[in-house]
Amino acid sequence: MSDAIQTELWLEAFVGATKEVAEGFLGLDSELVTQEVGVCQPSSGAYIAVAGKRSTRHLGLVCDEQGRQILAEAMLCVGDDDDPLDKEDVTDAVGEVMNIIAGGIKQRLLDRDPSLKLGIPIFVEGRAHSPIHCQGGQAEVLLGQVAAKLVILGTES
């Protein structure tokens, strides 16, 4: 029997870490709307790999352009009187939010796979396609007013 980390556990860790970052760091309330293993709709957003000997996943924080702007402004404490952030700063900020969430995910799963390591976050524009053998999952969450998807791509070893 595989000792890989099951997708359900990845998803649970992802939702928990996101809630912690949203509420503790970004100052946004968070709410889980839906959560489903086997469904995965990766599109534009910040992605990061979390790789270990037993499991490797690509994790994505997906939301629309307005949502990304809101998350970035929350991270940088941008006020109404401040100049709006440019697109490069927004994608950088959302990438960093995903990076911080991934750190929380790793902490939650370390006892199951001590070899887990984080990659460097990237921003993907457009729709990603995952091979049919990938075992994914996703959760829909509300971060303040931002409707976001937490997307998991990858295979169990």
Place this chain on the structure above:
Amino acid sequence: MKILVVDDSKVMRMIVKRHIRQAGFGHYTVEQAGDGAEALDLVRAGAPDIVISDWNMPQMNGIELLENLRAEGNAVPFGFVTSEGSADMRKRAADTGALFVITKPFTVDHFKDALSKVLQ
């Protein structure tokens, strides 16, 4: 008086710089580098009072930067600000010569506690 902040994210460098100021060290000039290789050149050229570095970066990551500095005999005070704070990483950081590891997400108090032991 100078602090070198190293992170491949410009946004994160801005946030760290703000936290340094709010922690009471706004009288230090904050210099920035986008990766370990750039930071190594800046340390060699300018002798900062402390280096505060991310861990995961392209070109040269934070632990490689620290290893290179120590291999050259450079004892510049060094600390990490990273999203990964596992026990293994903290041990490796300490064994290599880092004074602290601040885990993201962080607060101003984290910087106050860490920097007050090193800076005036």
